[in-house]
Amino acid sequence: MATGRGSPIKEEQEYFTRIQIALLDCGIAVLKELFLQGVRAKSPPDYPNGHWTVDEFLHENKKRLLVSLDKHKENILYPYRRDTDLEEWDISLYVIVIHTACYTTSEHGILRHDIANLGSLRNKLCHKPDYRLSAAVYDAYLGRIRGSINRICEFLSNQTLTQFVNKTLDKYESLKHAYPNGVLNEYVKNIDTVSEGDLAVAGALEQIQQLINDTEIQIVIPVIDVLLLFRHYNQDDEEKVSNYLRETFDTALQQSTLHEGALHDSDQKERDEQGNTNRNVDDKVVHIVQELFREKRQVVYVKQSCVTLGLQVPDIGSAITLIEDIISGKMYSLFAPLEETMRTLKGHELFDINVTMERKTSYTFLNEIDTSSPNGVVFSVDKTSSVKQKTLTSQKLTENVETPVNITEETAKKAPKE
Numbered sequence: 001m002a003t004g005r006g007s008p009i010k011e012e013q014e015y016f017t018r019i020q021i022a023l024l025d026c027g028i029a030v031l032k033e034l035f036l037q038g039v040r041a042k043s044p045p046d047y048p049n050g051h052w053t054v055d056e057f058l059h060e061n062k063k064r065l066l067v068s069l070d071k072h073k074e075n076i077l078y079p080y081r082r083d084t085d086l087e088e089w090d091i092s093l094y095v096i097v098i099h100t101a102c103y104t105t106s107e108h109g110i111l112r113h114d115i116a117n118l119g120s121l122r123n124k125l126c127h128k129p130d131y132r133l134s135a136a137v138y139d140a141y142l143g144r145i146r147g148s149i150n151r152i153c154e155f156l157s158n159q160t161l162t163q164f165v166n167k168t169l170d171k172y173e174s175l176k177h178a179y180p181n182g183v184l185n186e187y188v189k190n191i192d193t194v195s196e197g198d199l200a201v202a203g204a205l206e207q208i209q210q211l212i213n214d215t216e217i218q219i220v221i222p223v224i225d226v227l228l229l230f231r232h233y234n235q236d237d238e239e240k241v242s243n244y245l246r247e248t249f250d251t252a253l254q255q256s257t258l259h260e261g262a263l264h265d266s267d268q269k270e271r272d273e274q275g276n277t278n279r280n281v282d283d284k285v286v287h288i289v290q291e292l293f294r295e296k297r298q299v300v301y302v303k304q305s306c307v308t309l310g311l312q313v314p315d316i317g318s319a320i321t322l323i324e325d326i327i328s329g330k331m332y333s334l335f336a337p338l339e340e341t342m343r344t345l346k347g348h349e350l351f352d353i354n355v356t357m358e359r360k361t362s363y364t365f366l367n368e369i370d371t372s373s374p375n376g377v378v379f380s381v382d383k384t385s386s387v388k389q390k391t392l393t394s395q396k397l398t399e400n401v402e403t404p405v406n407i408t409e410e411t412a413k414k415a416p417k418e
Contacts, residue, residue, distance in 0.1 A: 012132035019133060019141050020125055022172040023091070026165040027118045030149050031094035032086060033161055034115070038102025055083045061101040067200035068096050092196050095119035099197030109192070111155055114148035116195045120354060121145070123329025129336050137343070140232050140350045142169065189229060189238075189306065193356040194327050201362045202324050208369065209316045221313055222368040223300055224322060225361050228307040228335070232350035241348065242307055245285070249309065250302045252286045256293070281345075284338040291334055297322060323362065331355045 036054075043051035052060065058077055066074065073096070076088050095115055103111055121144060133141070146169050153162040194201075212219055230241055289299055292311065296318055301310040313319050325331040332355045342351040 009132065012134060015133040015135060015138035016125070016128075016131045018172045019138055019145075022142060022169055023118065023122060023125070023145055025168050026145065026149055027091050027122070028089070028094065029168075030152050030156075030161065030165060031091060031098065031115070031118065032089070033156055033158060034152055035094055035098055035102060037156060038098060042102065053083075054086070057101070058084060058097075064100055065097060067203040068100055068197055069199075091119055091122045096196040096199070099195050100200075111152065112192075114151050116193065117144060117148045119195055120193075120329065120356070124332055124354075127329045127333045127336075129333055134343070134349070136349050137352070140352065142172065144231075145169065191227070191229070191306075192359045193227065193229070193354075194323075194359050194362055196327060198359060198362055199324070199327055201366060202320050202327075204366055205316055205320045205323070209320065212316060219316060219369060221315065221319055222365055223310040223312050224319065224365055225303070225357060226309045226311055226326065226331075227354075227356050227358060228309070229354040229356060230307075231352040231354065237347075241342075241351070245281075246302055246307045248282060248285045249289070249299075249307065252282070252289045253299050253302055255286070256289055256299075280341050281338070284341050288334055288338060319365075323357075323365075326355060326357055329355075 039054060039057045040051045042057065058065070062078070065077065069077065073093055076093060077084055077097070079085075095118070098115055099112060103115075121141065146166070149165050149169075150162065153165065208219075211217070228245070230238055230245075233241060292299055292309075296314050297311045298313075299309050300312045302308065303310065311322065313322055322331075332353070335353050335355055339351060339353045342348050342353075345351075
C-alpha cells in the first residue's frame with residue numbers, strides 16, 4: 001500500500017479537507033448574510049433604527065429556538081451577560097435559526113432546500129468514518145455547494161457576495177468541472193426533509209417520556225419511516241438505483257424473517273445461493289439490517305416510495321435517539337460502507353446516500369402516539385408542521401404553530417400496501 005506523499009490515500013485525504021474548508025468558507029459567509037437579511041425582514045416596520053439587532057431578534061424568537069437547541073448551542077445564542085458572537089456560529093446553528101425563525105413558509109421551499117443541502121453535507125462530512133474523498137465525489141460535492149450557494153446569493157440579490165464565494169470556490173477546484181457553469185445539474189426528489197430546526201420533535205418526545213416516567217402509563221410506539229435518498233443521478237437513473245436497492249433491502253428483510261435466528265446470531269450469515277454479480281452490495285445491506293436489529297431498530301417493512309425503511313423501536317427513549325441520529329447525520333455512518341461499495345460499480349462512482357425522514361412524517365409520528373393509562377387517559381398531539389411552543393398536560397400535548405399541515409397519511413402502525 002502506497003503511503004508516501006502524493007499517494008492516492010493522501011490525495012483523497014486532501015480532497016476531504018479541501019471540501020470541508022470550502023463548505024465552511026463559503027457556506028458560513030452566505031448563511032450569515034441570509035440570516036441578517038432575515039432579521040431585517042422580520043423586524044417590525046416602524047421599529048426604531050429600522051430593524052432589530054441580532055440579539056433583539058434572538059430574544060424575540062427565544063421560545064421557538066430553545067426547543068431545537070442543545071446546551072452548547074443555547075450558550076452560543078444566549079451567552080451570559082454579553083451579546084451573541086456570530087464568529088462562534090457554525091453551519092449547523094445557522095441552519096437551525098434560519099429554518100426556525102427566518103424563512104419558515106412553503107413559499108421559501110427552494111431556499112429551505114438549499115439551506116438544508118449545506119447543512120446535510122456538513123453533517124455527512126462530520127460523520128464520515130474515513131476522512132477521504134475520491135476526486136470524482138469531491139467534484140460532485142463542490143458542484144452541490146456551488147449550486148446551493150449561487151441560488152441563495154440570487155435570492156439575496158447580492159452580486160458582491162456571489163463573486164466572492166465563486167472566486168473562493170475556484171481556489172479549491174483543481175480538476176476541470178464536469179458540470180455546466182460549475183453548477184451541479186442533477187435530479188433531486190422534491191421532498192421536504194428534516195433539518196436541525198426540527199429537533200423540536202425530539203424535545204416534544206422528551207416531554208412525553210417524562211410524563212410516562214411520572215405516571216407509569218403504557219405507550220404504543222408507531223413505526224418510524226426512514227428515507228434513503230440518492231444523489232448525483234438524472235431522474236431515470238435515480239429511479240433505477242432506488243428500485244435496485246429497494247429490492248435488495250426487501251430481500252434482506254425477507255431472509256431475516258424466513259431464517260429464524262438470523263438476526264440474533266452475529267456469526268450467522270444467511271445468503272441467497274443464486275448467482276449475484278453485486279454480492280458485496282447484498283452483504284452491506286444485510287449488515288445494515290442486522291446492525292439496526294442489534295440497536296433495537298427493527299426493519300418491519302420496505303416501502304415502494306423512494307427507499308423507505310419502516311423502523312420499529314421498543315420505547316420512547318429509543319425513538320428520541322433515532323430521530324436525533326437522523327437529524328444530526330449520525331445515522332449515515334451505518335450506511336457509509338454501502339455507499340463506498342456502490343461507488344465501486346461502473347456508472348455509480350458518484351453514488352451518494354442521504355439518510356433522513358420527511359419533515360411531515362416526524363410530526364405525524366408525534367400525532368400517532370397512542371398513550372393510555374389504566375384509567376383510560378389519552379394523550380395526543382395536534383396535527384402541525386412546526387413547533388412554536390409546547391404545553392404538556394395530562395390530557396393533551398398541544399403545539400402552537402405558524403404553518404399547519406393537513407395530515408392524511410395512513411397510520412404508521414399499519415404495514416403499507418405493496
